[in-house]
Amino acid sequence: MNIPKKLLYTSEHEWIRVDGEKGNIGITDYAQHHLGDIVFVELPEVGEEAAMGESIGVIESVKAVATLFSPAGGKVIEVNEELEEAPELLNEDPYGNWIAIIELTDHSDLEKLMSAEAYTEFCKNLE
Amino acid sequence: MIEITNSSHDPCFNLALEEYAVKNWPGSQSYFILWQNQPAVIIGRNQNTIEEINQAYLEEKGIQVVRRMSGGGAVYHDLGNLNFTVVVDENNDFANFEKFTRPVITALKRIGIKAENNGRNDITIKGRKFSGNAQFKFRDRLLHHGTILFDSRLEDMAEALNPSTEKISSKGIKSVRSRVTNISEHLSIPVSVEEFKQILAEEVLRAEDSNHSYQLTDSDLHAVNDLRDNKYSAWAWNYGKSPAYNVRKTHPYPWGNIDIRLDIKRGLISGCRIYGDYFAGGDIEELEKTLIGEVYQEEDIKKCLEQLDLEKYLPHTNKKEFTDLLCR
Known part of the structure; x- marks a missing residue:
């Protein structure tokens, strides 16, 4: 299981890569592996605002539909439209392919997220 | 359980x-x-x-x-x-x-x-x-x-x-x-x-x-x-939750062939082009622009066309025929 060091993680298996006021968000290797072949990504709308843990989209795999939650509160400023054409990119490289970029409203949300070490431990307990 | x-x-x-x-x-x-x-x-x-x-x-x-x-x-x-x-x-x-x-x-x-x-x-x-x-x-x-x-x-x-x-x-x-x-x-x-x-x-x-x-x-x-x-x-x-799609509507009328391309996003018409070999009565772009932003549903299209002089753009058709072509 690939869990990059510099990202922050949620218990819903999303990651966020924070860069100043912005954060790129996506789903983890664990998430893509458990979902199986991803066939559709419903992206949020640019301009949409979401609180931490609020639903911002869905991901459909051959097995199930899972809800995507925002790892932190913010406003969506960009979405990865490539995923509309090629949802399987999330299987191929879940950390290289972000789903959306949000402008963070409250940095203190980030303190509630897991580090790579904590998330590794979290996943271990799920197995 | x-x-x-x-x-x-x-x-x-x-x-x-x-x-x-x-x-x-x-x-x-x-x-x-x-x-x-x-x-x-x-x-x-x-x-x-x-x-x-x-x-x-x-x-x-x-x-x-x-x-x-x-x-x-x-x-x-x-x-x-x-x-x-x-x-x-x-x-x-x-x-x-x-x-x-x-x-x-x-x-x-x-x-x-x-x-x-x-x-x-x-x-x-x-x-x-x-x-x-x-x-x-x-x-x-x-x-x-x-x-x-x-x-x-x-x-x-x-x-x-x-x-x-x-x-x-x-x-x-x-x-x-x-x-x-x-x-x-x-x-x-x-x-x-x-x-x-x-x-x-x-x-x-x-x-x-x-x-x-x-x-x-x-x-x-x-x-x-x-x-x-x-x-x-x-x-x-x-209907509105459907992923974005394109639809093409064509029909050979006695007065000419018409070919309409619609882009639908979140249930709304986000793009519209009307082509044809008919003799156009007015600037067809105006009609296209009127349709953009409308909900792609028969009732809404009907309402939109009601306020319009359709014959100005398509002299040989009528509102019913055009609505049917767009929506059926």
């Missing part, structure tokens, strides 16, 4: 109940619902509605189209079809279809029918599908549901799910056609759908301890009815 008593045949209510159950009822408990719908087409979460249905047939028969939370293709429900829903803690059951389809297989075994998982999301008898299954995950809860064709009207199913040969393209999930069968075709002893419901419920509950049944309370009903009225009965969810 808690068995929910639900005798509603309203597809919007029943799908609302599923969402309510997976999002609101306390974790650590498991729930089981057996339910049936009056004739309806239930489309997958990320499907383009008009690409999946025979609109004219559904209108003629008064059959509703309702989008569900789970993924996959379009299915036809009627009172000959039985639906089962199980809501559990997610744990490690995610994508474990066999755990949920096993009671169906054992129930059938009790009435002398051999059924098996087909390795995808279906259960089959002699290689023909009678049950389609799908899952929806929300936080730490998982909803698994499946259809069971007991004695559905398969000819109505074929009609309802036979879209007109319109030229539509989208990234939406396409339905996979399967050879289907009813359980009733394989019975050697007579079993009614009511008797089979009983047997299936016993098999689902067999593996669980401390089972009891639960009647929806007034506050449950209030919340579910709200969800039914505001979401599952609404055009915005059933």
Whole structure:
């Protein structure tokens, strides 16, 4: 299981890569592996605002539909439209392919997220 | 496991109940619902509605189209079809279809029918599908549901799910056609759908301890009815939620050929081009611009055209003919 060091993680298996006021968000290797072949990504709308843990989209795999939650509160400023054409990119490289970029409203949300070490431990307990 | 008593045949209510159950009822408990719908087409979460249905047939028969939370293709429900829903803690059951389809297989075994998982999301008898299954995950809860064709009207199913040969393209999930069968075709002893419901419920509950049944309370009903009225009965969810798509409408009229390209996003016309070899009466771009932003639904298009001097752009047509071309 690939869990990059510099990202922050949620218990819903999303990651966020924070860069100043912005954060790129996506789903983890664990998430893509458990979902199986991803066939559709419903992206949020640019301009949409979401609180931490609020639903911002869905991901459909051959097995199930899972809800995507925002790892932190913010406003969506960009979405990865490539995923509309090629949802399987999330299987191929879940950390290289972000789903959306949000402008963070409250940095203190980030303190509630897991580090790579904590998330590794979290996943271990799920197995 | 808690068995929910639900005798509603309203597809919007029943799908609302599923969402309510997976999002609101306390974790650590498991729930089981057996339910049936009056004739309806239930489309997958990320499907383009008009690409999946025979609109004219559904209108003629008064059959509703309702989008569900789970993924996959379009299915036809009627009172000959039985639906089962199980809501559990997610744990490690995610994508474990066999755990949920096993009671169906054992129930059938009790009435002398051999059924098996087909390795995808279906259960089959002699290689023909009678049950389609799908899952929806929300936080730490998982909803698994499946259809069971007991004695559905398969000819109505074929009609309802036979879209007109319109030229539509989208990234939406396409339905996979399967050879289907009813359980009733394989019975050697007579079993009614009511008797089979009983047997299936016993098999689902067999593996669980401390089972009891639960009647929806007034506050449950209030919340579910709200969800039914505001979401599952609404055009915005059933049609508007369709992934972006393009549709091409062409027709050879005696006065010329017309070719219309529409881009539809979130149910609205976001792009429109009208081509033709007819003699255009006015600047066709004006007409295109008027249509952009309208809800792509017959009523709305009709209203939009009412305020317009259509003959200025297309001298030989009339509003009815043009609306039909755009929307039918």
